[in-house]
Amino acid sequence: MSCFDLNxxxxxxxxxxxxxxxxxxxxxxxxxxxxxxxxANVGDVHIKVDGDSEMKIGFNxxxxxxxxxxxxxxxxxxxxxxxxxxxxWVLFCVGVGYRF
Numbered sequence: 453m454s455c456f457d458l459n460x461x462x463x464x465x466x467x468x469x470x471x472x473x474x475x476x477x478x479x480x481x482x483x484x485x486x487x488x489x490x491x492a493n494v495g496d497v498h499i500k501v502d503g504d505s506e507m508k509i510g511f512n513x514x515x516x517x518x519x520x521x522x523x524x525x526x527x528x529x530x531x532x533x534x535x536x537x538x539x540x541w542v543l544f545c546v547g548v549g550y551r552f
Contacts (some may be wrong), residue, residue, distance in 0.1 A: 456484045461512055473518040481510050483536055510536035516545075524551050 461479030468474060485508075490501040514532025521527060530545040 453488065454486045458482045459512060463516070465518075471520045473520075474515065475518070476515045477512065477530070477532060479512040481512055481534060481536070483508050483510070483539075508536040508539070510534065510540075514543075518549070525549070526551065 459479055459481045461477050463475040463477045466474045484505070486505040487501075487503050489503040490499060492499045512532050512534050514530060516528060516530030516532075519527045526549045528545070528547045528549050530543075530547075532543050532545075534541055534543060
C-alpha cells in the first residue's frame with residue numbers, strides 16, 4: 453500500500469505583542485491511495501485481494517500559535533481537523549520554524 457497526500461493551507465496571523473502570533477487556518481487537500489494485489493497462502497487458506505487505487509479531495513480547518521525565540525527562530529503548535537470522505541482525523545503538531 454502506498455499513499456501520497458497534498459495539502460494547501462492559508463494562515464492569517466494575529467500578532468499578540470512582540471513574540472506571540474495566533475492564526476486560524478483553512479485549506480484543501482488531495483489524497484491518493486494505491487493498494488497492491490495480494491495473493492498469499494496462510495496454512496490451507498488461499499487469500500487473494502485485487503489491488504485498487506483511489507483519489508479523494510477534502511479540506512482542513514484549525515489554528516495554531518507561533519512563539520518567536522529570536523529574530524528568525526520560532527516554536528510552533530497547531531491543531532487541525534482534516535476531512536476526507538470516510539476518512540477524517542484531528543492532528544496535533546509541534547515544531548520549530550525559521551523565518552527568512
